[in-house]
Amino acid sequence: MVWIYTFITFLPSYLLSWVSRSDGIFYGTEEERAKRAKARSVLGRPEGPYRAVSAIKRLATMLQPGVDTLDKMFEYAAMKFPHRDCLGTREVISEEDERQSNGKVFKKVVLGDYRWLSYEETYTAASQLGSGLASLGQRPKTNIAIFCETRAEWLIAAHACFMYNFPLVTLYSTLGGPAIAHGLNETQVTHIITSRELLETRLKAILIEVPRLQYIIVVDNTPTSWPGYPRGISVHNMAAVQKLGIRPENDYFLKKPLPLPSDIAVIMYTSGSTGVPKGVMISHSNILAGITGMAERIPNLCEEDIYIAYLPLAHVLELSAELVCISHGCSIGYSSPQTLADQSTKIKRGSKGDTSVLQPTLMAAVPEIMDRIYKNVMTKVEEMNSVQRTLFILAYNYKLEQLAKGYSTPLCDRFVFRKVRSLLGGQTRVLLSGGAPLSAATQRFMNVCFCCPVGQGYGLTETCGAGTISELWDYSTGRVGGPLVCCEIKLKDWMEGGYRSIDRPHPRGEILIGGPNVTMGYYKNDPKKQEDFFVDENNQRWFCTGDIGEFHEDGCLKIIDRKKDLVKLQAGEYVSLGKVEAVLKNCSLIDNICVYANSDEIYVIGFVVPNQKHLLALAERYGVRGSWEELCNSKTMEELVLKMLTEAALAAQLERFEIPRKIRLSPEPWTPETGLVTDAFKLKRKELKTHYQDDIERMYGGK
Incomplete structure (x- = not known):
C-alpha cells in the first residue's frame, strides 16, 4: 500500500516541490535544514552573544518607522484596516445544568456565531473608555488595574490605557485573595476594571483590605446598579463609562498627553510559581520590540489571518500574541479552555465549540493543553479496531518520513488526518507553543496530525515573552530555535551545576537575554536586589533567566536544566x-x-x-x-x-x-x-x- 501510494503521488509531489523551490519556500530535507544557520555568535566565542542571522548588524526595535508606542501602533492599524473584523465574541444562546453519571452538575452552554467589532469600532470604544476613565479621576502615569478573564473588553480596556498613558496593572483571574490585595496595594490603584463574576466571587471579599480603591468598572452591561458595596467605592458599567467619555465636557481625547516609548505600559504580575507575585515593569518600547521579534517568525502574517484567544491575557504570551495580531490587522476571536472544542467541558453535547465555528489560522498554546490533545487522540487510536489502528500508525510513520525529506503528504492529510485537524477548526497554519518545554512526542504529533508547523518558543515576562522561536520549517524536537531579531543571547558558566561555555560538543551555561525587549525591572523592588538585571558596557540591558541552555552548531538553543530545579x-x-x-x-x-x-x-x-x-x-x-x-x-x-x-x-x-x-x-x-x-x-x-x-x-x- 505504501509503495502504491508513493508511486501515485511521486510525480505531483516532485513537480510541486520544484514549484515551491522556484517560489523560495522549499525548505529542504531535515539534514539540509539542520545545517542552515539560524543564529551566530557575534564575537565568535562559544558563549556568544548569539544573534539571529538576519539581525547580525542591528537588533530590531519596532515594526514600522515612527510607530514607537502602543497607541501609535493601534492608531496605525485602525487607519490601515478600518473595516476589517478586529475582536469577536460568541453570542450565548442558552445555559443549562447537566447532571453527570457521578452525580455532579456541570453548567453547559449553547453558543451562536461570532459577533465582530471592526478595527474602527474597537479604536472608538477604547478612546471613549479612556476619556471616561479620565473623567472619573484616572490620571496619566497613575496605575490602573485589570482583573478580568480573557475577553474582548480586556483588550479594549488595555488599549484605552495605552492611549491615555495609564500604566496597566495586570492580575491573573485565578489569583487568591492575598495575592490580589498585595498587587493592588503595592501599585496603589484607585481604579480597577473587572467582570461581574470576579467582582462578586473574588474581589468583593477583599475590598476592605484595599483602602485606596475608589472606582470599580465592570465590563458586563448588567446589572446597572450595584448596591451593597463599602462606603467610598462606586461601581460603574463599562458602557456607562464610555458614555461619560463622549460628553463634550469630558472629551479628554484631544488634550491627552502622548506616552513616550520609555513610559510604563504594563505592570505585569507574575503567576507566583515561587512565592509572592512580582510586578514586572514593561515599557511601550519593550513590548514593541518583543512583538517585532515574534512577528518575524510567523511567515505571511496578514489581515486574512484569524487568531483564537483563550489563554490568560494577564500572561505575557497571550498579550504579546494578540498585539502581534492587532499590528497586522488580523481578526481575534475570543474563547476559553472550557468552550474551545466540541468536546470541551462547557459545550453542550451536539453543539459546536469555538474552534469549529471560528476556524482559526493562528493559535498559541501551552504544552499542558497540547499534551492533553495528544493523549486524547492517542487514546482514541488505541480504541480503533486493528485495521484502522494499523492504517493510522502506517500513515503517521509515513508522513514523519516524508517531512524529514522535506515533502508534503496531501492525500494522507486529506483522508487520514482531516478528522484530527478538525479538532482545531481545520484551517490552522501556525501553532505557537510557549510557557514550558514541549515534549518531543507531542511536538511530532502536532506537526503530523494537525498538518501545520509548531513553533516552540522560549521567553519570560522579564523579556516581554521574547527570546527564541523555532523557525516554522525546522521540525527538530527538543529545541526552542534561535534568538529573535529583537534580542541576543549568551551563556554564563554555572560551575556549581557543572555547565561551562567550553563544554563539548556544545557550549552550555545559564541563559542571559539582552536587548530592547528586556524590561525595566520589578515594581517597588530595590534596584540593588534586582541582581538578575544588569546593563553592560554598551548600555544594553540583560536578564539572567536561571535556565540552563546549550547552543547547537546551527545557532539553535536547547533548554537542558534550571538552576532552581536542580537538587543534590x-x-x-x-x-x-x-x-x-x-x-x-x-x-x-x-x-x-x-x-x-x-x-x-x-x-x-x-x-x-x-x-x-x-x-x-x-x-x-x-x-x-x-x-x-x-x-x-x-x-x-x-x-x-x-x-x-x-x-x-x-x-x-x-x-x-x-x-x-x-x-x-x-x-x-x-x-x-x-x-x-x-x-x-x-x-x-x-x-x-x-x-x-x-x-x-x-x-x-x-x-
Missing part, C-alpha cells in the same frame, strides 16, 4: 526535577506529575495526577475495585503505577537515582483554581510541597 541528593548526585517530569509525563498513565527530592535523602519521590481512563483500565486488569478516591489511595495501585513509571523512565534512559521510588496518587486534578499550578499550568512547587507535606513525611519514612 545525599549521595552527591544532582537531579533535575523538570527533566524527570518532562520524561515521565509522556507515560499514558500520567496527566500531571511533580517530582520532589530532599537533599537529606538518597532517593526521589513524586506526586501524580493519574489519567482516569488508563488507571481504571489498569485497576480492572489486576482486579482492584473501589471508587476513584479509593483507587488513588490504594497501596496496590500506587505500586502498579510506580512499576509502569519506572519502566517508562528506564526506556527513556533516566538514571536510577532520577527515578521516583515512591509516589502519591492524587484523585483531584491540579488546576489554577486549586492554587497548585499557575495559569500557564506551571507547577507551584512550594504550594505542592505544603499540600502533600504528610505524604512527603510518609514516603521518606517519617522524617
